[in-house]
Amino acid sequence: MNALKAEAKKRGCGSLQTQADWHQQELLAFFANAEFALAARNVLTRDTSPLALDEEDDIGLRPVRSLAETDLDSIRRIDRHITNEDRSTYLQQKVSEVISDSGIRVSMVAEQDGMVAGFVMARVDYGSFGRADSTAVVDTLGVGPEYKGSGIGSALMAQLMDNLASLQVENVRTEVEWENFDLNRFLSSAGFRPAQELSLSCAI
Template sequence: MDDMVNNLLIRKIKPEDAPEITAIQAAITNPSTVIDFKHIIEEKVQNNEEVSFSAELDGKIVGYMISYVVFGGFGLEKSAWIATLGVDPKYMGQSIGRLLAEKLLAVYREKGIDYIFTTVRWDSVDLLSFFKTLGFDRSDYIHLTKKLDAS
C-alpha cells in the first residue's frame, strides 16, 4: 500500500477527468443516477474559489472529491460543501478518500474557511464512518427535501 500511496497524485480536478469519474460513480452508486460531471467540473469547479481534486495513479483516475463554497445563507458564514466523492472499488480501503479529504481540508483551512458541510444518507454507515474519522459530526441543520411534480 505504501508504494501505491507514494505514487498517488492528488491534483486539481479537470474536465477531462469526467468520463473516469462517471465510471467510478456508476460503480459505487445506483447506475440509474445520471450526473453530468463534465458540466459540474467546467461550470462549478474550475475557478479559484472552489476546491475539488482527483486522485490519479499511473495515469488513471482512482478517486475524486468535489466541493464548492457557499457565501452565506441561512445564517451561515462563508463555508464549504463537499458535494460528492468516490473511490474506484478496486482501490477502496487504501487511504485514497482520506488523502483527498486531507488535501481539501488543508486548502480550505488556508482560505480561511471555518466550516465544511456535507450530506450523507442516514443508512450509509460506511460513508458516515468515513466522515466521522475525519472529524465531521452532526450539524445544527436538518436536511430537507421536496420532490417537484411535473407541471
C-alpha cells in the first residue's frame, strides 16, 4: 500500500479512493490500518429494469443519442454551472475515454431544440472492486439549468437502463457526494437505493 501511495503521489494524485462491502470486516480493518477513512459520498445502486414513469411523461419526445467529441463544450458548460468548478481536464479525459473505447459505449446526451440539454457518462465494468459480475457505473450526470425539471434527466436515465438491459448488464452503480441533495433526490426517484458498499478515501 505504501508503494501504491508513493506512486500515486508521484503522478500528482491527492487521494486514493475505493469501495468495500461493510460485511467484509477484515478488509475494512486493512483499509483502516492503511489510513483510509469513510468518505462523504453515498454509494447507490439499482437494477436495470425500466424506469417507473408517470403515464403523462413524454420523455420519448426528448432525443437521446450517443455522446460525441463535439459535445465537450456543452458538457463543460453544464458541469460548470452544477459544480461551480472548472473540471475541464476531468471531462476531457472522460470524453476521450468514451471516444477511444472500442468496446461498449453507454455515455449519452439529450437534446432539446437542437442543443445539448443534458448528459450522462457511464461505462460497463467487469469485476471492479472485487466483483465478478458486469456492472455499469455512472461517472457523472448533468442537466442544463434552463432544462431543470423538464424530464431531461429522466429521459437520459430511462434510455441508459434500456441500453444496459439489452447488453445483459443487470446492475448500475454510482457515487454521489452526500450533500448533493438534488442529485440524491433525483437518483432516489429513479430507483437508486443505498448499496452495501462503503466509500473510502485516503489522503496522500
